Amino acid sequence: MTLTRRALLTLAVAGSVAAMPAAAQTFPIPGKPIRIVVPFPAGGQTDIQARFLAQRMQTALGNSVVVDNKSGASTIIGTQDVIRSAPDGHTILYTIAVTGAQNPHLFSKLPYDPLKDLTPVMFAARSGTVLVVPASSPFKTVRELIDHARANPGKLNFGSFSLGSTSHLNGELLKINAGIDIVHVPFRGSADAIVALLGGQVQMLFDGPTTALTNAAAGKVRMLGVANTPNFGPLKSVPTMAEAGVPGLDISGGMQFFGPAGMSRDVLQRVNAALAAALKTPEAEKLYLEGGTEIVASSPEEHTRLFRDQYERWGAIIRKLNIKLD
Numbered sequence: 001m002t003l004t005r006r007a008l009l010t011l012a013v014a015g016s017v018a019a020m021p022a023a024a025q026t027f028p029i030p031g032k033p034i035r036i037v038v039p040f041p042a043g044g045q046t047d048i049q050a051r052f053l054a055q056r057m058q059t060a061l062g063n064s065v066v067v068d069n070k071s072g073a074s075t076i077i078g079t080q081d082v083i084r085s086a087p088d089g090h091t092i093l094y095t096i097a098v099t100g101a102q103n104p105h106l107f108s109k110l111p112y113d114p115l116k117d118l119t120p121v122m123f124a125a126r127s128g129t130v131l132v133v134p135a136s137s138p139f140k141t142v143r144e145l146i147d148h149a150r151a152n153p154g155k156l157n158f159g160s161f162s163l164g165s166t167s168h169l170n171g172e173l174l175k176i177n178a179g180i181d182i183v184h185v186p187f188r189g190s191a192d193a194i195v196a197l198l199g200g201q202v203q204m205l206f207d208g209p210t211t212a213l214t215n216a217a218a219g220k221v222r223m224l225g226v227a228n229t230p231n232f233g234p235l236k237s238v239p240t241m242a243e244a245g246v247p248g249l250d251i252s253g254g255m256q257f258f259g260p261a262g263m264s265r266d267v268l269q270r271v272n273a274a275l276a277a278a279l280k281t282p283e284a285e286k287l288y289l290e291g292g293t294e295i296v297a298s299s300p301e302e303h304t305r306l307f308r309d310q311y312e313r314w315g316a317i318i319r320k321l322n323i324k325l326d
Helices: 003-018 045-061 076-083 097-106 142-151 166-178 190-199 209-217 265-279 282-290 300-321
Strands: 034-038 065-069 091-095 118-127 130-134 157-160 183-186 204-207 221-226 253-260
Touching (some): 076 118, 091 118, 097 253, 157 166, 166 183, 190 221, 204 209, 253 265
Parallel strands (some): 034 065
8 A cells, every 4th residue: 555545545534533522432432511401591490400410420530510490381491402413411401291202292292302412411410399388378288278279169279380380280191180270370380489379379380309398397388289209308298199189180290301312332321420420429319309200210221211201191191171372
């Protein structure tokens, strides 16, 4: 082989390596920041957890790890951002069930298909919404609330974070499974819904576990039941909705990590291992339990199974409730 041919071959090989997609590289890529996209505003439970994990991952990996809040449109904005990113493990989505298991059934023209456009990375933690009433409410149990609603159809309102949110869907399930007539009043987030609850605009709310526990500890609300099975941590003393007499509200929610489609198996396993190392610490367990969530830190394969189970179960419920947001 002549020198010229050798030089050309060397250049061709070098060019092909440089053109290889990021997914074929190892993780993390030295010097490249890692971005955790949170499709919710800063300051909420998911954001707080993401920032905790980002700090520990940055220390362990040596790469800069940042949390990027891209809220709005029922998590669609943040999800699309991740889908458009390179599948090299440096952009991951930290979200809840609404993104992958609920939105596909709520929107006829959803601009993504979670089964095709997202890679399940880890089911990080399990949680469930909590049925709360104001501390001044006459209702001490779910049964008392249901008995009053049956005797006064259409007189009680239930709030939710927004149309199609888990708090909305659980309220509709309570309505059907308990055979009561209650009126839905949607708000823009948990904070607004809590203000309405305490101000008397609504009489009940399926709230997130962190805010429910915080407001209960402050003497602002009373926790009647948890849409989960089983309960754990500080929610152990609160009955599940099934134990309170209303079965069927037992689809565990949870915090989940997704990447864009096309992640290589090696990169996927490395990202999962980095997240697991940050989660499997006493500090992480304390943070999550205090927020009413239980760390799972699943494998990618287990996340795929749990994600598909949530997808099918929420799909059946949303079809039963006949709810569409477009």
